[in-house]
Amino acid sequence: MRTSNTKKQRLIALFFLGCLFFNYPLLSLFNAPHAILGIPLLYVYVFFVWICLIGLTIIIVERSG
Amino acid sequence: MLQGWLILLASFAYLGVLFAIAYYGDKRADAGRSIISNPYVYALSLAVYCTSWTFYGSVGRAAGSGIGFLTIYIGPTLMALLWWVVLRKIIRISKANRITSIADFVASRYGKSTLLGGLATIIAVVGVVPYIALQLKAVSSSFTIVMQYPDVVTPAERAAPLFQEEALYVALALAVFTIVFGTRHLDATERHEGMVAAIAFESVVKLAAFVAVGVFVTFVLYNGVGDLFGYAGNHPELQQLLVFGTDTTTYSDWAWLTFLSMLAIMFLPRQFQVAVVENVDESHLNKAIWLFPLYLIAINLFVLPIAFAGQLHFSNGDVNADTFVLTLPMAGQRPALTLFAFIGGLSAATGMVIVETIALSTMVCNDLVMPVLLRIRSLRLNERRDLTGLLLNIRRGTIGLLLLLGYLYFHFAGESKALVEIGLISFAAVAQFGPVILGGIYWKGGTRVGALTGLSAGFLVWAYTLLLPAFAQSGWFPATFLEDGPFGIGLLRPLSLFGLTGMDQIAHAMFWSMFFNIGGYVGVSLMRRQNIVEHSQATLFVDIYDKVGDGSAPRFWRGTASVDDLCALVGRFLGHDRANSAFVDYAQRRGIPSVRELPADADLVHFAETLLAGAIGAASARVMVSSVVKEEPLGMDEVMSILNETSQVIAYSNRLEQKSRELEAATAELRAANKQLQELDRLKDDFISTVTHELRTPLTSIRAFSEILYDHQDLDIAQRNKFLGIIVKESERLTRLINQVLDLSKIESGNAEWNMTDVDVREAIDEAVMATSQLAREKRVQITVDLPDNVPPVTVDRDRLMQVLLNLLSNAVKFCYPADGHIAVRLYDDSGALRVDVSDNGPGIKPEDQRIIFDKFRQVGNTMTEKPHGTGLGLPISRQIITHFGGKLWVNSTPGAGATFSFTLPYHHEPAVEQPIERPLLMGGQHYG
Numbered sequence: 001m002r003t004s005n006t007k008k009q010r011l012i013a014l015f016f017l018g019c020l021f022f023n024y025p026l027l028s029l030f031n032a033p034h035a036i037l038g039i040p041l042l043y044v045y046v047f048f049v050w051i052c053l054i055g056l057t058i059i060i061v062e063r064s065g
Numbered sequence: 066m067l068q069g070w071l072i073l074l075a076s077f078a079y080l081g082v083l084f085a086i087a088y089y090g091d092k093r094a095d096a097g098r099s100i101i102s103n104p105y106v107y108a109l110s111l112a113v114y115c116t117s118w119t120f121y122g123s124v125g126r127a128a129g130s131g132i133g134f135l136t137i138y139i140g141p142t143l144m145a146l147l148w149w150v151v152l153r154k155i156i157r158i159s160k161a162n163r164i165t166s167i168a169d170f171v172a173s174r175y176g177k178s179t180l181l182g183g184l185a186t187i188i189a190v191v192g193v194v195p196y197i198a199l200q201l202k203a204v205s206s207s208f209t210i211v212m213q214y215p216d217v218v219t220p221a222e223r224a225a226p227l228f229q230e231e232a233l234y235v236a237l238a239l240a241v242f243t244i245v246f247g248t249r250h251l252d253a254t255e256r257h258e259g260m261v262a263a264i265a266f267e268s269v270v271k272l273a274a275f276v277a278v279g280v281f282v283t284f285v286l287y288n289g290v291g292d293l294f295g296y297a298g299n300h301p302e303l304q305q306l307l308v309f310g311t312d313t314t315t316y317s318d319w320a321w322l323t324f325l326s327m328l329a330i331m332f333l334p335r336q337f338q339v340a341v342v343e344n345v346d347e348s349h350l351n352k353a354i355w356l357f358p359l360y361l362i363a364i365n366l367f368v369l370p371i372a373f374a375g376q377l378h379f380s381n382g383d384v385n386a387d388t389f390v391l392t393l394p395m396a397g398q399r400p401a402l403t404l405f406a407f408i409g410g411l412s413a414a415t416g417m418v419i420v421e422t423i424a425l426s427t428m429v430c431n432d433l434v435m436p437v438l439l440r441i442r443s444l445r446l447n448e449r450r451d452l453t454g455l456l457l458n459i460r461r462g463t464i465g466l467l468l469l470l471g472y473l474y475f476h477f478a479g480e481s482k483a484l485v486e487i488g489l490i491s492f493a494a495v496a497q498f499g500p501v502i503l504g505g506i507y508w509k510g511g512t513r514v515g516a517l518t519g520l521s522a523g524f525l526v527w528a529y530t531l532l533l534p535a536f537a538q539s540g541w542f543p544a545t546f547l548e549d550g551p552f553g554i555g556l557l558r559p560l561s562l563f564g565l566t567g568m569d570q571i572a573h574a575m576f577w578s579m580f581f582n583i584g585g586y587v588g589v590s591l592m593r594r595q596n597i598v599e600h601s602q603a604t605l606f607v608d609i610y611d612k613v614g615d616g617s618a619p620r621f622w623r624g625t626a627s628v629d630d631l632c633a634l635v636g637r638f639l640g641h642d643r644a645n646s647a648f649v650d651y652a653q654r655r656g657i658p659s660v661r662e663l664p665a666d667a668d669l670v671h672f673a674e675t676l677l678a679g680a681i682g683a684a685s686a687r688v689m690v691s692s693v694v695k696e697e698p699l700g701m702d703e704v705m706s707i708l709n710e711t712s713q714v715i716a717y718s719n720r721l722e723q724k725s726r727e728l729e730a731a732t733a734e735l736r737a738a739n740k741q742l743q744e745l746d747r748l749k750d751d752f753i754s755t756v757t758h759e760l761r762t763p764l765t766s767i768r769a770f771s772e773i774l775y776d777h778q779d780l781d782i783a784q785r786n787k788f789l790g791i792i793v794k795e796s797e798r799l800t801r802l803i804n805q806v807l808d809l810s811k812i813e814s815g816n817a818e819w820n821m822t823d824v825d826v827r828e829a830i831d832e833a834v835m836a837t838s839q840l841a842r843e844k845r846v847q848i849t850v851d852l853p854d855n856v857p858p859v860t861v862d863r864d865r866l867m868q869v870l871l872n873l874l875s876n877a878v879k880f881c882y883p884a885d886g887h888i889a890v891r892l893y894d895d896s897g898a899l900r901v902d903v904s905d906n907g908p909g910i911k912p913e914d915q916r917i918i919f920d921k922f923r924q925v926g927n928t929m930t931e932k933p934h935g936t937g938l939g940l941p942i943s944r945q946i947i948t949h950f951g952g953k954l955w956v957n958s959t960p961g962a963g964a965t966f967s968f969t970l971p972y973h974h975e976p977a978v979e980q981p982i983e984r985p986l987l988m989g990g991q992h993y994g
Contacts, residue, residue: 008149012150014146019143023320024316024317043132047366050358053142054355054362057358061352062351
């Protein structure tokens, strides 16, 4: 019961974190015509955040079983 | 070369494979060995979210407005994080109530309302038909393009005669497939295992095809991602796709689109179908909440490279960006890859169409057609014996009709808009379900009228701000309607309602529709009271996790019914065999031998209603059940509802009373347990302070004598030796004390090792007496032993038994009067046990002391004035040991006439399981046998 509740809270927190990182104003920090290894900065940022979100989800979900 | 026949053959071969998978899946399901019952298939089936709109349209959207296309996939990624909370609850509710579609969910939540179910169905159908048209368009135009291979020609906007286009044949083929696998038989849970297996397979195919094209474009046509973006960097019009800007995507559009797709992933009818209705086990969500987003990333990784490559490759702009996935491999002269890409697009489209039409057909049948048919008395449906065929045919007809509608929409309007726009319009339509469903599962106050108001307001605003403009752009409406507003009223212009500007069309429509939807739902709900059915359904939905089991929830129902009637009723919709076996199962669950003996009570009525709800929807099921339940004629009148209310209140208060009684009992138990714990805690504290006190005594004397020796180096040798002797003796005493404390704690906590063997007690006694004889001789005490000739062996730990005997004997020697001391050891049979008596002729023990000598550190006599004779732990340990053997240890004594310590050893004894809770660490000696 307790682990289930912790998992729930962690996932909800991650949701809000994701909303924050995927929105203005954080997005605007990366809204520049630069490139990393030839790939536009904004895309690198979005996909990086995306991958991180999934990674954290895996940790949260698979740990609590 | 790609011949037309080859493409057709490949397409039909692909559909054939789907058929085979679906067939196999159904067979396995019938055999009870589901192939879809694992989280990976579940996650893949959720990827039905990615339609041909993703497959072709993402690239088109990326080419047009840059990064904005990602919102459609970021929204679901975020929403997936909430699935464990929200979707799990929806699944739980749907399983408990046999809900089989979104419309059913809404109807069921708000008092099983037929009207609401119908409204929800209409919204879903109107919202989703354009989306189906979009799939048909994608398949037919991709077919046209591939047919031209190797020439890359965008199909002209040609006006083919009605019913003579490829799209029609696509629609027909899909209708047949869907009908065969979606409506093979009627099931109370509406699950289609074969279909889900096929959908999961399609998800693999479309991902593989898209990634294959992506890899080809990025690494074969160009030298990797950097190279491709490097070329793109030289084109200023491509450069601006890489950032947010006013021409491409604004931050506000981005946020609105993310929000929109968050709602879409939950409330698209096909998503509800695969995520909720087809869910086998809610624990599959665990994997799905990260696997599904991972799938979305994978299918989006190459969107931008393909879009840019397409823009660079077809720089004159005569090739539609929506077709780059297909036209780039064609331009690269890769027939096999082109075919694969075509099949990928086909799989994306078919997957969507199949699931969507099945979901919609369930809705249309259960929430739109059946309620109407059941109300038309002249059809006399109530009297027909078997309605299963009718139900199936309605669904088949609906599937055909939906695809026909999709085709017609495609024919008349399909050419006018980019793919992605239509998709977003559909998203916005189903997003209208968001407030009533999310509100419905977390807020008990939502009422039927509130939901009706909110849904219809949201839907109307959606139609006004999105659907009408789309029609107007297709030329079905005069364009002045958009520019000047209806009747020239500027404030009502559909694209800037009430003068709101500065948002894109979708964001604008979402804002106003949500404004009126949520406003209407909450506002009206707060103003109106719920009736009894609404109230009970609201409680059932919101408190789904609190429900203890199916049987315990109160049923707010009153009336009489007959088991036969109910069984026959269910049989008419589900088939008689199926109904019978369901009733037999139910009877067995309740422990009743046959269906005939079932009591026709509220539980049974509820059971029948739930069964029916699976087949014809909650609202219709309620109407049907009430037609065979005597006291409830079709229209519930006022008196009846008052009666119901009263009985509900009584049932509630009875339950409350019972609960509070249970609570009181539990509290009393807790209080007792707490008291016991406090007592034990106090005893433990006492014990610890005693131990420390006992340890301090020898330590103090050791320290005192050591200090004397240290300070007075000149003491004579005899004095020194005397003092050293005392130190040694006191150290030994300290060691013994510590050993015994450890020993006792081991025994009491159940951690001691017991080496149980068959022991001859006579031998043990002999040996113990031998060991004590030296001590006895020193004090000139005589020991006599009285043993019988023959005793049966007892199962004990021999060393522990010796410990007890030695302790009793040495105690006896200690307390005998010197010179004429006499100790008698006697062994004899005492009613099923061996009994050992050790008697001395010492001063005896006063009655008030007989109890406390078994307490730890209690010795008879004044410890302040007399030198202690032992550690005070010998007897408590002995008693623990004997208790472990299943016997008793006690003392009989008359002051002045010696004392007799006796213990018994039962012949047959299973060693007791140690119970440290009852006899906690270092506790005990309180019981006296």
